[in-house]
Amino acid sequence: MPIKKTHATYFFLPDRQWLYRASLVMLVTLSALLLIMSKTNNPAVAGLRTHITDAVTPVLEVTASPMNAVHNAGVWLVELVHMHSENIALKNEKIELLKWQAQAKAMQAENESLRALLKVVPAKKSTYITSHIVSDLGGPYVHSALINSGSTQGIKKDEAVVSENGLMGRVMDVGTSSARILLLSDMNSHIPVIAEHAHEKSILVGNNTDVPTLSYLSADSKIKVGERIVTSGDGGIFPQGIPVGVVTSVTKGTVKVQPYVDASVVEYVSVIDYSF
Amino acid sequence: MIPPSRRLQLLFLALIPALITLVLTIFFLSSKHVGGLSHFMPLLPLIPVFYWGMAQARDMPYWFVFLLGLLMDAVTGLPLGLSSLLYIAFLILLHSQRKYIYKEGFVMKWAFFAALLAAPNILSCLMLWLFYAYLPALTPVLLQWLLTVCCYPVMHKGFDRVFDYILSRRWQLLHGH
Numbered sequence: 452m453p454i455k456k457t458h459a460t461y462f463f464l465p466d467r468q469w470l471y472r473a474s475l476v477m478l479v480t481l482s483a484l485l486l487i488m489s490k491t492n493n494p495a496v497a498g499l500r501t502h503i504t505d506a507v508t509p510v511l512e513v514t515a516s517p518m519n520a521v522h523n524a525g526v527w528l529v530e531l532v533h534m535h536s537e538n539i540a541l542k543n544e545k546i547e548l549l550k551w552q553a554q555a556k557a558m559q560a561e562n563e564s565l566r567a568l569l570k571v572v573p574a575k576k577s578t579y580i581t582s583h584i585v586s587d588l589g590g591p592y593v594h595s596a597l598i599n600s601g602s603t604q605g606i607k608k609d610e611a612v613v614s615e616n617g618l619m620g621r622v623m624d625v626g627t628s629s630a631r632i633l634l635l636s637d638m639n640s641h642i643p644v645i646a647e648h649a650h651e652k653s654i655l656v657g658n659n660t661d662v663p664t665l666s667y668l669s670a671d672s673k674i675k676v677g678e679r680i681v682t683s684g685d686g687g688i689f690p691q692g693i694p695v696g697v698v699t700s701v702t703k704g705t706v707k708v709q710p711y712v713d714a715s716v717v718e719y720v721s722v723i724d725y726s727f
Numbered sequence: 728m729i730p731p732s733r734r735l736q737l738l739f740l741a742l743i744p745a746l747i748t749l750v751l752t753i754f755f756l757s758s759k760h761v762g763g764l765s766h767f768m769p770l771l772p773l774i775p776v777f778y779w780g781m782a783q784a785r786d787m788p789y790w791f792v793f794l795l796g797l798l799m800d801a802v803t804g805l806p807l808g809l810s811s812l813l814y815i816a817f818l819i820l821l822h823s824q825r826k827y828i829y830k831e832g833f834v835m836k837w838a839f840f841a842a843l844l845a846a847p848n849i850l851s852c853l854m855l856w857l858f859y860a861y862l863p864a865l866t867p868v869l870l871q872w873l874l875t876v877c878c879y880p881v882m883h884k885g886f887d888r889v890f891d892y893i894l895s896r897r898w899q900l901l902h903g904h
Contacts, residue, residue, distance in 0.1 A: 478790060478793045481811075483808065485797075486808035486809055486812060488807075488808075499801075499807065500801045503802075507756075507802060510753060511753070514754065515758040515759075519758070587759055589803045591863055591867030592855055592868075633804070714765075
């Protein structure tokens with residue numbers, strides 16, 4: 452296609468039309484090739500992706516800092532406004548929690564003595580790596596985020612990622628100094644879970660909306676609205692019992708789960724190193 | 728013969744559209760804490776690609792939008808090559824209609840942008856359907872399209888000023904002022 456020359460001096464494109472067209476064909480071919488290689492999970496493409504994310508993560512960290520400052524200032528202002536009422540609520544909660552603490556200590560002592568009596572093999576302790584989210588959460592097609600820790604910090608593929616409220620997702624790609632988290636809501640996310648009271652195992656499947664659904668439930672499932680969903684630990688990748696979300700609707704065999712974690716407001720996450 | 732210092736300034740002027748696009752892309756990709764808006768943030772990088780692809784086609788080359796697409800895919804987690812392919816297609820479509828739209832007024836350009844922006848969205852849905860055998864939810868896609876179209880006028884006006892500056896400065900440099 453002809454491009455009109457103006458009076459200005461240009462630097463970007465070769466002057467010869469044939470070279471210009473050849474470069475266009477080459478770029479389209481290269482894009483298509485990359486796309487096909489992505490589909491086949493080619494390690495070279497995965498390597499290229501992690502190299503790019505490693506390079507761009509420090510830049511995103513810098514650009515995210517003013518946004519974080521504005522966000523934190525807003526949070527601080529809101530907290531300041533609600534400080535008095537929150538203080539009263541926290542005092543009441545403290546009284547309640549002290550009662551629970553006493554009960555928990557008694558149960559812990561009982562639990563330990565029973566475990567010793569039964570000679571139970573202690574579960575492996577998990578280690579946590581705390582990281583900062585530096586990217587946005589993807590567009591309408593992919594729900595993922597970049598964190599500023601990678602293999603150098605000890606992060607491995609498929610590890611669970613949690614915030615203070617519960618499970619947020621899992622590690623999908625790991626670079627040297629960056630890693631990508633696949634959020635629970637992404638359509639490629641499949642997490643083995645269990646309903647806490649109904650004791651029914653299933654898979655939490657993302658669908659690119661805020662409410663993922665439960666799959667592989669039995670036909671006579673007893674899961675009800677309000678049921679708490681936690682990780683089942685099946686597969687040995689995730690620890691058992693991480694809070695995932697709460698069932699918000701059960702209609703015609705479709706069980707929707709509202710995750711406890713609202714990924715859009717999370718700033719820091721912990722990656723859990725847990726293996727059988 | 729243009730002296731080297733002027734050549735350097737001309738090079739910088741030619742780089743301005745690409746730099747603006749890169750800055751907007753980095754802003755688009757970085758964490759913004761905008762709550763639920765995250766999943767349908769306006770597709771800011773395509774606005775300068777459209778504007779400069781229309782106003783000064785040679786300052787928005789195909790290889791640059793290819794690299795921009797790679798960056799977008801790598802950070803957002805889309806299949807690598809998808810955005811590159813879509814952005815190149817966007818630019819090819821734009822260039823094919825450029826001679827008809829170039830002299831039109833702002834409203835026509837805006838309408839054309841809105842129509843043209845639908846192309847990468849539809850193609851994205853189709854490609855992801857081929858990729859994952861799953862059609863993405865349409866509401867966020869439509870919201871993103873709408874928000875991007877709404878952002879266009881403000882950015883267009885801003886780019887107009889930058890473009891005027893680039894043209895006048897180029898003229899001064901080339902004519903020895």
